[in-house]
Amino acid sequence: MAEAQLKLKSEAKMAEATDPLEKLRHFCLSKGYSGVLALGRLFRRMDKDRSFTLSKEEMKNGVAHFGLNFTDEDIDKLFKAFEKDGQAGINYEEFLETLRPEINETRRGVLDQAFKLLDTSGDGVVTLEELKKKYSVKNHPKVQRGEATEEELLKKFIAMFESSGSVDGKVTRKEFHEFYAGLSRSIDDDEYFVSIIKSSWKL
Structure with a gap:
């Protein structure tokens, strides 16, 4: 029951969200307790060279494969929020950690x-x-x-x-x-x- 409520609540919040990160977070949670983990597994499968980083194109493809169609502008905002010092990619572990709800x-x-x-x-x-x-x-x-x-x-x-x-x-x-x-x-x-x-x- 709690997971069903989580999915419904997250779907509603996703529809209202304008920030790409918030939209992606709620989209993951709309998939249930393991939604963020599922996205993490997808990113890891894409990381063929085990660099633990995602390029902008890899992020775009991964998010689309997960089922969420972001605009190029949304992807740009997501990427810029995590890219540090002009690096060619972002650390996907840190990215997923930001998506996860904090546990007190x-x-x-x-x-x-x-x-x-x-x-x-x-x-x-x-x-x-x-x-x-x-x-x-x-x-x-x-x-x-x-x-x-x-x-x-x-x-x-x-x-x-x-x-x-x-x-x-x-x-x-x-x-x-x-x-x-x-x-x-x-x-x-x-x-x-x-x-x-x-x-x-x-x-």
Whole structure:
């Protein structure tokens, strides 16, 4: 329900936005909690030389491929807002960080609790094997009908949190926080956000 509200609210704000950055931010959020992560994956796939930078043309193509048609003027404004010292490109990690909603200390605290619960080894990374211990999908309809195995569904689930270029079946604390940035944006009340995370992960 919260994600559906986020999508509707973001679609409305996107329609009202005149600033290209705000329009892109709301467009990402209109795709759900992982909208910014999806844009990040797209940019990483485009970064063939692993330079971690985007040219103006790459940004234009990436944003268009993501589903948003910006004018050349909009792209110019976006690019100039991030380009520093006349560089040939912009750092897309910094660009994506600006798009992400900020998570305050209270919300980071409960997310850290949830991550610690999953990270049973304490090494700062949640693996598929660790997730299996805390998150069961054996009663999922697709598993019950024999349409998918528990392993397949868990791999899809853990992939939603990953923001790296390749899906490796591991989630870092940073990726965990980034995934929930969209949910955080949709909820004004800290206590309600905390209650959702605690309920979701049985804290």
